[in-house]
Amino acid sequence: MCRSIKTLRPPFTDEVTEEDIRAAALQYVRKISGFRAPAAHNAEAFDRAVEAITRASTALLASLQVRGTAPR
Helix, strand or coil, X not given: XXXXXCCCCCCXXXXXXXXXXXXXXXXXXXXXXXXXXXXXXXXXXXXXXXXXXXXXXXXXHHHCCCCCCCCC
């Protein structure tokens, strides 16, 4: 779907920053909404979606256990 979103878990990425996760969330919201930059009347909903997906992605990455790596 979003080819420019990179995998953010080991072994594909060693260090993941909040900025990396937010960039992936932003790309996802842009893709599913069809807006690169929403109109003013949609900006709040767009920003809320990016923040919610950033939080969910952070929780997911913190919870994953990848074989062959030490738990975080």
